Amino acid sequence: MKSINKAYINGEFTELNGKEVFELINPSNHQKIGEVVLGDEIDTRKAVEAAKNAFTTFSKTNIEERIVILSNLKKAVAEREEDLIETMILEYGGTRQFCTMGFQNMVSAFDNMIETLNHFEFSRKAGNTLVQMTPVGVVGIITPWNSSNSFICNKFATAVAAGCTVVVKPSEMSALQTQIIIECFHNAGLPKGIFNVVNGLGSVVGNEIVNNPDIAKISFTGSTQTGKMIAKGAVDSMKRVTLELGGKSPNIILDDSDLNEVIPQAVFGAYMNSGQACIAPTRLLVPQSKIEEVNAIAKAVAQQVVVGNPSNEATNVGPMVSEKQYERVQSYIQLGVEEGAELLVGGVGKPEGLENGNFVKATIFTNVRNDMRIAQEEIFGPVLSIIPYNSEEEAVAIANDTSYGLAAYVSSSDEKRALNVASQIEAGRVCVNGFKHDPLAPFGGFKQSGIGREFGAYGLEEYLEPKSILV
Numbered sequence: 001m002k003s004i005n006k007a008y009i010n011g012e013f014t015e016l017n018g019k020e021v022f023e024l025i026n027p028s029n030h031q032k033i034g035e036v037v038l039g040d041e042i043d044t045r046k047a048v049e050a051a052k053n054a055f056t057t058f059s060k061t062n063i064e065e066r067i068v069i070l071s072n073l074k075k076a077v078a079e080r081e082e083d084l085i086e087t088m089i090l091e092y093g094g095t096r097q098f099c100t101m102g103f104q105n106m107v108s109a110f111d112n113m114i115e116t117l118n119h120f121e122f123s124r125k126a127g128n129t130l131v132q133m134t135p136v137g138v139v140g141i142i143t144p145w146n147s148s149n150s151f152i153c154n155k156f157a158t159a160v161a162a163g164c165t166v167v168v169k170p171s172e173m174s175a176l177q178t179q180i181i182i183e184c185f186h187n188a189g190l191p192k193g194i195f196n197v198v199n200g201l202g203s204v205v206g207n208e209i210v211n212n213p214d215i216a217k218i219s220f221t222g223s224t225q226t227g228k229m230i231a232k233g234a235v236d237s238m239k240r241v242t243l244e245l246g247g248k249s250p251n252i253i254l255d256d257s258d259l260n261e262v263i264p265q266a267v268f269g270a271y272m273n274s275g276q277a278c279i280a281p282t283r284l285l286v287p288q289s290k291i292e293e294v295n296a297i298a299k300a301v302a303q304q305v306v307v308g309n310p311s312n313e314a315t316n317v318g319p320m321v322s323e324k325q326y327e328r329v330q331s332y333i334q335l336g337v338e339e340g341a342e343l344l345v346g347g348v349g350k351p352e353g354l355e356n357g358n359f360v361k362a363t364i365f366t367n368v369r370n371d372m373r374i375a376q377e378e379i380f381g382p383v384l385s386i387i388p389y390n391s392e393e394e395a396v397a398i399a400n401d402t403s404y405g406l407a408a409y410v411s412s413s414d415e416k417r418a419l420n421v422a423s424q425i426e427a428g429r430v431c432v433n434g435f436k437h438d439p440l441a442p443f444g445g446f447k448q449s450g451i452g453r454e455f456g457a458y459g460l461e462e463y464l465e466p467k468s469i470l471v
């Protein structure tokens, strides 16, 4: 059993003022695997002070120096592949498939920022004026549990590229994973104080980050509810915010699609990261005329989905991160039944033989109406809603009839037709014919899925303030 009892401040593992202890529980079997001592406001202020002091020199580094740091970070992370993957499986319950991909994302975050820096103009002309893109200041990074280290790597890589220093508050449920990434960054020989971490609760450490006047910007990934609180709190000191929030992404299957190809993709896609993915395509929009065929394929596919031990190579869906999250997903499955959606496969309760962990049955509702709560609210578990539509126009209207706008998916055998539909969808990212990722393209949400963008040049600009110098 591991005990995490230090913060990481000014390049050192530091004693905490906070005393509260949080237990770390393996979601696959409910065994205690460790504990973390939570930091408090005093610890957070120390971390902010270190970041503030470091900013005075780090903000003046040149691009070449930042690239050296980014490549050292990449090397240091790559060296701990096994630890990073195994700890994520143990503490979070992510499947081996997902955690392996998550590790690749961590490593590539540094390469992507190096690539971005190679083409980025920090000094520009606008009219007759010189515009300097200057680092915004100390950035508070607040992350969720569902891909914790990928978010930390991506956000910190962007901060380094911009010349910003950071204070990170990861999810308290990710302390073992965070410890390894801190060790990696420590081994990378960073300038002291540019990277600081305080484990703690959102209401304590998170709240201090939101209110601390020495923090200039917050980069947050998490729920829309928390994002709204952060945005409200940030306005008092006029902090810049990037908010990557929830989603309820539509997946439109146009009537010329090969159902035997796209429906299996759609089902496995909805279950990505055990359904705990903000970009998961959880609303499957299919032509009414094909609903029976779709149901038959989807049901057969869901029955092949392997729910179970996340460590096994073949597992597609692991446990929910916590009992609270398990209960939340159960309550939505129950709600779907009460709302009158047709349960095609799965349902409430744990799959047989998996009673000791937070396992949910791979579940599909069909003939769902888009005004049902299971179609409107983010469930964050392996629950897919199939929604029939009668025309392409209606499909677009249903896709856009949501308060979210993070991602969307369109399939058609006619790419031009799919592109035309994609251009009408209100979402920050629309994938045509399959699940795609471009780490240099802007990522972020329309509507209540967030504010601002991450990745590539668009993401880097969010950590910079344009300064116009008129001579």
Ligand code: NAD
Binding pocket: 142, 143, 144, 145, 146, 169, 170, 171, 172, 200, 201, 202, 203, 205, 206, 207, 210, 221, 222, 223, 224, 225, 226, 227, 229, 230, 243, 244, 245, 246, 247, 277, 278, 378, 380, 406, 445, 449, 450
């Ligand atoms: P959450 O909003 O509950 O918590 C996220 C982080 O915010 C945690 O570190 C938490 O401790 C902290 N926090 C909580 N209250 C706070 C407060 N008052 N002030 C400051 N910080 C506070 O989210 P979660 O349950 O950890 O993660 C799941 C959510 O994250 C889902 O809604 C999902 O869609 C979203 N998410 C979004 C993206 C994206 O890129 N858009 C990616 C992954 C997850």
